[in-house]
Each structure stands twice: as structure tokens, then as C-alpha cells.
Amino acid sequence: MKRIFLFVLTNFAVMAVLLVTTRILGVDRFLTANGLNMTALAGFSLVIGFGGAIISLLMSKTMAKMSTGARIINQPQNADEAWIVQTVQKFAEKAGIGMPEVAIYDGAPNAFATGAFKNSALVAVSTGLLQGMTRDEVEAVIGHEVAHVANGDMVTMTLIQGVMNTFVVFLSRVIGYAVDSFLRRGSDSNSGPGIGYMVTTIVMDIVLGFLAAIIVAWFSRQREFRADAGAANFMGRKQPMINALARLGGLTPGELPKTMQAMGITGNLGKLFSTHPPMEDRIAALQKL
Numbered sequence: 001m002k003r004i005f006l007f008v009l010t011n012f013a014v015m016a017v018l019l020v021t022t023r024i025l026g027v028d029r030f031l032t033a034n035g036l037n038m039t040a041l042a043g044f045s046l047v048i049g050f051g052g053a054i055i056s057l058l059m060s061k062t063m064a065k066m067s068t069g070a071r072i073i074n075q076p077q078n079a080d081e082a083w084i085v086q087t088v089q090k091f092a093e094k095a096g097i098g099m100p101e102v103a104i105y106d107g108a109p110n111a112f113a114t115g116a117f118k119n120s121a122l123v124a125v126s127t128g129l130l131q132g133m134t135r136d137e138v139e140a141v142i143g144h145e146v147a148h149v150a151n152g153d154m155v156t157m158t159l160i161q162g163v164m165n166t167f168v169v170f171l172s173r174v175i176g177y178a179v180d181s182f183l184r185r186g187s188d189s190n191s192g193p194g195i196g197y198m199v200t201t202i203v204m205d206i207v208l209g210f211l212a213a214i215i216v217a218w219f220s221r222q223r224e225f226r227a228d229a230g231a232a233n234f235m236g237r238k239q240p241m242i243n244a245l246a247r248l249g250g251l252t253p254g255e256l257p258k259t260m261q262a263m264g265i266t267g268n269l270g271k272l273f274s275t276h277p278p279m280e281d282r283i284a285a286l287q288k289l
Contacts, residue, residue, distance in 0.1 A: 041173055049166025057158040060114040061101070061122045068112075070103035070124045080130060087142050088123050091234045095150035097121075109133070109248060113145035114154055121149040133247055140231050140240035147230025153223045160219050164212035172204035213273055220275040225285050238286045245286075249279035 056063075064070065076082035081104065088102050098119030107126040115121030123145045129138060148154070180197035228245070232238035276282075 041170060045166045045170035045173075048169050049164075050162040053158045053162035053165060057116045057154065060116065060154065064112065064114045064122060064124070065103065068105040068107065068124065070105040070122075073102045073104060083135075084125060084130075084142070087139055088146060091143050091146040092149075094234050095146055095230075097146075097150050100146070100149060104130075111141050111145050113148045115149070116154065118149055118152060121154070123149070133244060136240040137244035137247060140235060140244045143231030143234040144227045144241065144244075147227040147234065148223070150230065151223065151226055153227070156223070157216070157220060161216055164216055168205060168208040168212050172201050172208055175204050176201035217273050217275055221277045224276050224282060228282050228286055229289060232286060232289060238289055242283050242286050245279050245283050 065072070073081050073085055076085055084104065085102050089099055092099050098121075100113070100115070100121040100123045103122060103124035105124055105126055107128055109126060109128040109132045111123070111125040111129055113121055113123045123142065125138065125142065125145075129141060133141070176197040179200040180194050183196040184194055228241055231241045235241070
């Protein structure tokens with residue numbers, strides 16, 4: 001709860017700085033004179049920016065189960081399932097969080113964690129992960145996912161995405177109004193924003209959206225390092241996590257739905273928009289611990 005409060009407070013503070021800056025530079029007066037209410041736009045941007053991100057977070061467990069076909073292990077049906085549940089419970093107790101739901105799904109090697117709250121999260125592993133790794137390596141991967149939950153990564157990423165969405169909505173419309181006002185200077189038309197506003201806003205939504213995605217991906221990559229270290233800490237040794245990463249680097253990772261990729265153990269490597277760092281960078285970071 002504290003994390004959410006601080007991020008929301010930060011977002012309000014930055015929006016206030018933007019409003020003050022536009023006022024000092026005279027942009028506020030110019031845009032207001034051309035029909036833009038900056039305060040109303042700031043409120044609209046907050047609602048739109050955070051609304052979708054928060055709704056996505058609250059629905060994350062349900063969507064994860066539906067999109068992957070994950071089956072919740074309520075009563076283990078074999079020794080492997082019993083071991084998975086026991087492993088998740090062991091790490092959850094070490095992390096001081098509530099026992100997550102545990103699920104298994106058919107697919108190539110991968111795993112993920114999701115959920116809006118630390119004490120009611122979901123940790124899922126694929127059948128391919130169980131078949132393609134040793135027990136120590138699977139245990140390390142599970143530790144990695146529990147570390148994501150313990151670190152509050154799902155909430156953090158949602159809030160960062162919300163902040164970025166807010167700025168995209170706000171700045172694209174400010175720039176759209178400025179361009180539209182420039183194009184219609186000298187005109188007596190009061191019919192509202194014109195084609196210049198609509199085109200500019202769409203273009204800026206795309207451009208700023210790409211920049212926001214790069215920032216969000218950078219944050220995501222940093223939390224992968226922390227989750228790797230968390231797994232090593234849970235197990236009391238780093239080699240199983242190193243071995244798991246090395247093995248995953250040589251396997252074809254299971255594709256996760258786009259909304260789940262940031263929580264998976266693997267991702268598109270070495271890319272600016274990647275939610276995960278290259279395996280060799282993660283291994284090097286673990287070796288330095």
C-alpha cells in the first residue's frame with residue numbers, strides 16, 4: 001500500500017511541476033486562450049493513464065489463467081506437483097508473503113508470476129520447464145518468480161506504466177493544441193480543435209508511446225537482476241540460478257502473451273524494448289554476488 005501511495009504521490013507531484021512550468025513559460029496562457037483547460041487535461045490524463053494500467057493489474061491473474069490455460073494445483077495429483085507447491089510455500093515463508101496460488105500449464109520452458117497483491121499472487125510453471133531442467137534449476141526459477149512477488153514488481157511495473165501513460169496523454173494533447181493553434185493563427189473559428197490537433201495528437205501518442213515503452217522496459221530489466229539475486233538468496237547459493245539461466249539461454253523459451261511477458265523468466269534478449277536483460281548479463285551479475 002505504501003508503494004502505491006508513493007507512486008501516486010510522485011505522479012501528482014510531477015504533473016504539478018508540469019502545470020507550473022507551462023504557466024511560468026506562458027504556454028498555459030497561450031493554450032488556455034485557444035480553448036485548452038490545462039487543469040482539466042491533467043485530471044483527464046491521470047484517469048486515462050492510470051485507469052487502464054490499474055484495471056489490467058486487477059485482472060492479471062484471471063487473464064493469465066485464461067491465456068495460458070494454467071491449472072491451479074489445489075490438490076497435487078503427483079509427486080512433481082506436490083514438490084512445486086512445497087517449494088513455492090517454502091520460498092513464500094522465507095519472503096514473508098502469503099502463499100500464492102500455484103499453477104502448471106502446458107508449454108515450452110517458462111514460468112511467470114502475477115497478481116495485484118503480494119499476499120494473493122499467482123506463480124505458474126510450464127510442463128516444459130519441469131521436463132527440461134534439473135530440480136535445482138526449477139527450484140531457482142520458482143525462487144525467481146516468488147522474488148518478483150515479494151519485491152512487489154507487478155504493482156511497481158503497473159504504476160510506472162501508469163505514470164508513462166499519463167505523460168503520453170498529457171504531452172501529446174498539449175503539443176497537439178499548440179500545433180493546431182499555430183496552424184489556425186489569424187482564424188476566427190471557435191469550432192474547437194481542428195485537423196492539426198487530431199493528426200499531431202495521434203503522431204505524438206505513437207512517438208511518446210515508444211519512448212515510454214523504452215523506459216518501462218528499462219525498469220523491467222532492472223527488476224530481473226533483483227529477482228535473480230532473490231532466488232539465490234532464497235536458496236542460499238547462486239549456482240542453481242546461474243545454471244537455470246544458462247540452460248534457458250540454450251532452450252527455445254515458451255512464448256507468453258504480451259501482457260505476461262514482463263513477468264516471465266525469459267524474454268526477447270538484447271533489444272531496447274526487451275523486458276529482460278541478456279542471459280549473459282544476468283549470469284555475470286549473479287557471479288559478482
